[in-house]
Amino acid sequence: MTYLIREVRKSMRRIIVTIFLVIISFLLQCTIFYRISFSGMVPNIMLILTVSTGLLYGQKPGLYTGFFCGLLLDLFFFRFIGFNALVYMYIGFGNGSLAGKFFPDDIKLPLGLIVISDLVYSFATYFFLYLLRGDFAIRDYMLHTIIPEMVYTVLISVLYYPLILFTEKWIQRYETRGAAENV
């Protein structure tokens, strides 16, 4: 029984911190970054959070974080609901598959994965919302939206990924301390 309670507490702490991060990222993205956007470009902070959560915690946290990040965007900024939730969820799941296979303190691999994930997100959006409507100007969209967003997102993630890594370390320290007390 005590084992069960400790397990639940452990996951609760992670869940609460992640919910908190999702809300903070959403608010930052749609208020402050929207106000200070360069030529209308906004960095995709929700994507950085989804990728990092997947990489640090695994498939399941990754896919749930992605799902809720996407759902928030859908509810506030899209005409129909579910598309972003779906794409973000798969990105979180995919990155979650790589969890535990690399050393998270080295920022190079996460940055590479953020670039790839942002491209995946952009191409999925282009394909389903633009190409299927008969809009074939992929080169223009690359130059106008996809590449600027990618560059901006990577620049911001250099600052934002360490922050998420820090919260993960903080939880871990808290957990090991709690475990030591419980022994």
Place this chain on the structure above:
Amino acid sequence: MSPIVRRKKERFHLQPKYSLLILTVLCVFIMSVTITTEMEHTYINKVLGAVFVPFQKGLTDIGSFCINRVEELQQIRVLLDRNEELEAKVDDLNLKLVQYQQERYELTALRELYELDDDYSEYKKIGARIIGGGSSNWNNYFIIDKGSDQGLLMNMNVLAGEGLVGRIDEVGPNWSKVVSIVDDSSNVSGKILSTGDNLIVSGNLLLLDSGYIEFSQLKDTDNLVVVGDKVVTSNISDKYLPGILIGYINNIQTDSNHLTKSGYLTPAVDFEHIEEVLVITTLKQADFNTD
């Protein structure tokens, strides 16, 4: 392996791939429902409004404050020079004003004569602030801080200054989602004010930076439309009230079919810098019914 694995200590554990499958089905289901129906998710909107809107208001204030201070510092020198120029201009304009006032009296008299008083300046309007937006670079939706509590409804028209911004797409208790006319999926039926020719104004993501919006389907066989002509919303639009200024013709060319013309127009609203908007609380449909 079965989807539900029984772990020791009696905890049910759903494997990630099955969570993924269930949520995928859920997403596809919600998507198909929200695409096909125009459902209003009132309860979700209430919760969202309570959780996010206060923070969005605060953070937008902080963001605007920083931007405004930076811009102020940059512009002080420019403004001092401009001030001198403008003061000279004021004297000049004061003279002209008198002349125009006289013409205005004449205009009001003529308007009364023609009963042209359904000018949109007489619609009831509510002011609102933009508190969030731009969460995706692929569309142009934003959030304002007024909602159904203030009497807003879906499809109400949104203005900034004297130009059309867009219409309300969804309403929560204290927030609304606005889709702007520069959004890639937006199409507005308009007409040239001088000639009365109809055209379609459509948003285009690729033109967003350049500050133009596209128009097409203009039938102008007599070549009367010229650059600089005013474009307003037309009477045949089912969501936009007639006679609201959209913008000015900037560039015009004949289509390859030699029947219609298309080109770019400069919107009357500066979409990069809007902070406050006006919502017209008269609906096109309601207006039509009372008539």
